[in-house]
Amino acid sequence: MPTREIAGKQVSLDDDGFLVDATDWSKEVAQVLAQEEGIADLTEGHWKVIEFMRADFAEKGAVPTIRRLNKVGGVPTKELYELFPNGPAKKAARIAGLAKPQGCV
């Protein structure tokens, strides 16, 4: 399990680059992970997604689906794909410090 320094902190990542310990997450860590995913700057739109995902995960214990992000989180699917191109659910989950999504939708 690789450990790396991110934003001045030693952080453990799994083989797919997701945080192992959710408490390692911070806004600074998110910013670094976003850059690795090709997102130069996290905008208000990105933060809305990230914050909903974290809150929903804390409540439900599962990474929300794209449908849930739309219906409950109020993030239109089109916008989600624009914010996190080429793999929105996975990228957003990684930046939000959550586990890799396990569902098929």
Add this chain to the structure above:
Amino acid sequence: MADSSDKINKVSIVISRGSLDGVYPGLIMANGARMEGIEATLFFTFFGLDAIMKKRLKKLQVATVGNPAMHMPTLLGALPGMSAFATSMMKRQMEKLDIPPVDEFLEMIKDAGADLYACRATVEMFGLTKDDFVPQVDAIINVAEFYERSAGAQIIFT
């Protein structure tokens, strides 16, 4: 992790059946492709057109006859209400997994950036027009155009 040169970049999925269990696998695979950043094209042909017809897409049923995997004697499967029962069971299970109904799924897949096409030969055979289809359908195309638009794609027939 797979070598980046082995990565699938584009899929072209054909949906040829009109039962609920015939339609969903293709929809899930198309949506899943977009979720992975893979380009996706959906081509609806023969009874698969039911999945994009305004009048029919909400009435798709699970086939209980001629479907050995239902583990149900043919005569029992043919009883009135049996298909409706199996259909509502499956819909309930899918809702639990957050898999949307067909109309909402088509919107989601379109919003995810996939292209949806109807097969010209079938459209002509059934005497249909573009107005019979949901607005997410981009165009009615023939098989030659299907192959043109599938250039570089893995073609998946369902």
